[in-house]
Amino acid sequence: MNQPHVPALPVFPINSFDAQRIEDAFALMGPKWTTWSVMTLAQEGRPMRIRDIAAKLPFVSEQVLGLRLAAMQTGGLVTRTDPRHGAPYQLSALGESLTHVHRPLADWSRIYLAADATAEAEHVEDAVRRLRPRHSTALIQVLADSGPMRFGHIAEGIGRADAFTRQRLLRLQADGLVTRTGPQHGAPYMLTDAGQALGPVYAAVEHWSAPLAAQRVLPPPASVAMPQRIHLGIPLESDGARTAAARRRSAAVPSALFSHAPQPQPQVPASATAPSAPGRVR
Template sequence: MSAQITPMSTADAQRVETVLHRIAPKWTTHVVHAIAKYGPEMRVADVAQHVTALSPSYVSKRLASMSEAGLVTRDGAFDRAAPYRLSSAARTLGPVYRTLAQWSSDHIDHTPQGRYDRIEDALQRLQLPGTTETVRLFAEHGSMRLPQLAERLGTSEQFAATRLNRMQADGLVARTGDRHGAPYVLTDAGEALGPVHTALQQWDSRHTTALAPVVPAAERTLNSPAQSARTAAALRRSAAPSSLFSHPPVPPPRVPTAVTAASHPSRGR
C-alpha cells in the first residue's frame, strides 16, 4: 500500500462518497463562496449578481438543493423572498476546500486557474459513485485487472470498465500496458488522495455523525424565549469566518510520474 494513502474500510469509502454527494454538485462551491464573501445573508437575485454565469432561476434551484443537503438555511420556508445564509456545516468547509485545491495544484492541473474553478474540477473528478471505493481497493491490492476489480466491487465488468475509463480520463488510474487485459494501477494523483479523504471524513464527523450534547433540563429553563430569540438573531447576523476560503501559500507543484498516452483517453464531461 502506498504510504501516501490513509487506510480506509468500505464503510469509510461510502462515508466519503456521501459527503461528496452533498458538496460536489456543480456551482455549489461558487455559491458557498459568494455567500461567505458578500453575506452573511443573500437572496437569490443577490447570489446571481455575484455568480454571473448562473441565471436567477438556476441559482434558485441550486440553493434549494443546497438547503436539502444542509449547506444553507433560511427563515420562512414559504417566503420566496427570504434570504439564505450558510449553515454551520458550510461555514467550516475551508479545510476541505484547501485540501482539494492543494491536491489539484500538486497532482492534476498545473495551469493557472481560479481557485474555486480548481476546487470544483477536483470535486467533479472524485464525486462519481464507486470512485472512492475503487481507489481504496487499488491502495489495498496494488495493480488489478478488470475482472478482479469487478469482483471486489461486487458489480458487473461493464460498470467497472466504465468507472475505470472515467478515472483514467480524470488522471486517477492508469493501465500498465497497451495489451488487452493489462492491469491498472493508481497514478500519483490517486495515491495522493489520502489527505482529501481524511479532510472529508473529519468534516463529516464534525457535522453529520457527532451526537448533539444533552442539555440538562435545569439548564434549559435558564434560557428564556426572549434570550433564545436574541441569540438566534445574533447568529443570523454573524458573518462566515474569514478563514473559510483563506489558504496558506501553495508550494511549487510536484510533477507526477509520467503515464503513457494510452493511459489518458480524452476526458468527456
C-alpha cells in the same frame, strides 16, 4: 553535525476511510454551482438574497442559483433568515465548515490535474467532479491496497459486475486517477500520482462529514430539476464546456475572488506510470 528535527507529515492511508461516507459527502457538495455559492456566502459573511449572490456570479442566472440554493437548503448547507418568500440565505454551520474541505480539494486539483483553472472554486468543482461518481472511492481504495491489479481482480475487489467496473475504470482513466502498467492487452491497472495523493483529501472530506454520519443525514435521493442553459449559453452539466466557462469567468470575476496561495500537500513518491488513454479495459 546534528541535523535539525523535521516533523513527519501526517500519513493518510487511502484504504482507511469509509468509502460510502465519503461518497455521500461528495454527493452533497458536488452539484454544479454549489461551491461557487458557498464561497460567495463565506466571502461576504452575511445573509444574501438570490439576486445579490447572482450579482457576484454574473455567469450564472438567478433562476439557476435559486434552484441550487433550494437544494442546498434541503441538504443542510444553507438556511434562510425567515420562512418568507425571498428571504436571504446564509451558510449553516455545516456549510461554513466546507471551507476546510475546499482547501485540500483545490490544492490537489491544482498540483496534479488542473493547473490552468482560473478560480479557486473551479479547482474545487473540478476535483469533486472527478471524485464524485459512485463506487469510485471503493475502486481507488482497492488499487491503493493491492495494485497493480488486473481487470477481473478489480471487479472482484469492489464486488461489482464487469460492465460497471469497465465503465468506472474508463472514467477514472479519463480523469487522470488510474493508468495501466503497460500498453499490452490485459496489462494491470494502477493509481497515478494524482490517485495516490488522495489521502489528505479523503481525510478532510471524512472529517467534514462527521455531523452527517452522526445524524444519518444523506443527500436528497433526486436532484433538483435545473434549466439546461445559463446566461452565457453554456450547458449546465456539460464537462466539455468547463474550460470555456473558466475563461469567461476570469473576465467577469476579479482575479482575487475565491483565491488563496497554494499550500503544500504531502507528496507521494512518483511512480513509474505509463501514459494511458481510455480504451478497452480487459
